[in-house]
Amino acid sequence: MKDELRDKDMPRDEDIKEQDQKSDDESQMDPQPIYDNTTHRGYGRLKDKVAIVTGGDSGIGRAVSVAYAKEGxxxxxxxxxxxxxxxxxxxxxxxxxxxxILMNGDLGESRFSEEIIEKTMKEFGRIDIIVNNAAEQHPQESLLDITDDQLERTFRTNIFSMFYLIRTALPHLKEDASIINTTSVTSFRGNPVLLDYSSTKGAISSFTRSLALNLAEKRIRVNQVSPGPIWTPLIPSTFSGDDVKNFGKDVPMGRPGQPVELAEAYVFLASDGSTYMTGQTLHINGGDIING
Structure with a gap:
């Protein structure tokens, strides 16, 4: 596994020129992200639990979904x-x-959350884990370039969706349920060309901490994972070729992370191994020291 990560940890220059910079399909990425540790078959840590993973089709969400399934x-x-x-x-x-099961739709619309919860309860009869991971970003050099439509769209997808989904699921969540939100290193240190995206990630951090306090008496835990530079479809689909070539080189480990390298954090936060954790952040970012 370590050799595989070393072999694929940076996209090669010739690959960057060939791949479709506008595609957000993981199947179009070259090199392909690593989403699964095939040598690990799971320990049954999530046996019989039901998890909803937004953005679960690719990137971090795919890695988390596969890891959860392997844990039962x-x-x-x-x-x-x-x-x-x-x-x-x-x-x-x-x-x-x-x-x-697969469900596609726009998480920025509250009605879709109602469909998700209704179908989940019909199919599986319970909800134990919610991973709010779906997000979008649109780099802009200046605040003047961020339109009203972009601003609203980014907030709807990245933070409104979390309110909608958890609000709808809450009546079905029982003691020991776990909510895990994906924030970002940009929540803590900002990003000059991701003003609206970084703002939503800051909102997610505040939401996580506040919701953890709100649900503590119900014994429902709320935590978040804060990724650094991770090689997902979001990167080549939104950044220029030069930015992609240098992606992740500025962290102490000198490379972007792979989605599989975050999956275990989400398993831990969903499992009985983290029963005394709520309102907390796990930073997985290649060595950046973040206070918060």
């Missing part, structure tokens, strides 16, 4: 429109004997 969870994969990626993730899960 049934997974509801929520995604926007990348049907091929979602079906590939489902195929991987089923190859391990896992069970999952």
């Amino acid at each position: 969870a049934k997974v509801v994969i929520v995604y926007y429109d990348s049907n091929d990626d979602a079906e590939k993730t489902q195929e991987i899960i089923e190859s391990y004997g896992g069970k999952c």
Whole structure:
């Protein structure tokens, strides 16, 4: 596994020139992200639990969905429109004997959250884990370039969706349920060309801490994972070729992370190994020291 990460940890210059910079399909990425540790078959840490993973079709969400299935969870994969990626993730899960269902739609619309919860309860009869991972970003050099439509769209997808989904799921969550939100290193140190995206990630951090306090008496835990530079479809689909070539080189480990390198953090936060953690952040960023 370590050799595989070393071999694929940086996209090569010739690959960057060839791949479609506008595509957000994981199948179009070269090199392909590493989403699964094939030598690890799971320990049953999430046996019989039901998890909803937004953005579960690709990137970090795919890695989390596969890891959850290998630990015994049934997974509801929520995604926007990348049907091929979602079906590939489902195929991987089923190859391990896992069970999952796919739901596509716009998380920025509250009605879709109602559909997700209704179908999850109909199919599986319970909800134990919610991973709010779906996000979008649109780099702009100046605040003057961020339109009203972009601003609203980014907030709807990245933070409004979390309110919608958890609000709808809450009546079905029981003691020991776990909510895990994906924030970002940009929440803590900012980013000059991701003003609206970074702002949503800051909102997620505040939301995580506040919701953890709000739900503590119900014994529902709320934590977040803060990724640094991770090689996912979001990167080549939104950044220039030069930016992609240098992606991740500025962290102490000198490379971008792979989605599989975050999956275990999400398993830990969903499992009985983290029963005394709520309102906390796990930073997985290649060595950046972040206070917060």
